[in-house]
Amino acid sequence: MNILIVYAHPEPKSLNGSLKDFAVQHLQNAGHTVQVSDLYAMNWKPQVDAMDNTAWSGDMPFNPSLESKNAFEAGTQSADIAAEQEKLLNADAVIFQFPLWWFSMPAIMKGWVERVYAYGFGYGVGEHSDTHWGDRYGEGRMAGKRAMLVTTMGGWEPHYSERGINGPLEDLLFPIQHGVLHYPGFDVLPPLAFYRTGKTDETRFAQLCQAYAERLDNLWNTSPIPFRKQNAGDYAIPSLTLKDEIAPGEVGFAAHLNK
Known part of the structure; x- marks a missing residue:
């Protein structure tokens, strides 16, 4: 299988860097083809701007969505x-690995999403009608591919529990897993989270690697998070709200899980 790791940490010798190196080696040893987008090493430009369309004329005010669409359709996106x-x-599965900074992915990775998910590629795909509101949330260009978040944090696991001060991890990651991954069609696997990373010694590092290996070995037989699909009948169109008979009484993130 072809696996892409999108990775964001500025220090190659960090715990994140060591875990990423372990994942690459483990996957390759299992016979997979692995590509890594090491965003800091690539000096990735995170900001969306007019230079993302190499044919931008400058005659009109810069419209990010319109220029993204024009560049994608004309083949004039930056290289x-x-x-x-x-x-x-080319990827069958994509792993996004990053430290959880200020309750989200690092800015450089968010910028990767904003630029790579161009209009016509990651969004703005499919017909809009009375029964179908674009190919998204379970449909889209990434349909049939799997994605998984691997994230590290300094806090204790109870801090990210249902009654923890930081809120449940699944809620914190919902905008990424549902909005960034499920939106363009990925089957999203449960995340792999490593806590109290500042307390990692050699023994614990070996334990983290073992946990990572188990998840990597099961990329294709782990059940995805059961997010509801937008166009499968659960949502009224065009309001895109759950129909009254679907998950009655439930609100918030949990209502969008087909449990």
């Missing part, structure tokens, strides 16, 4: 964007 899109298209 770095096109290269990452090609990696995504």
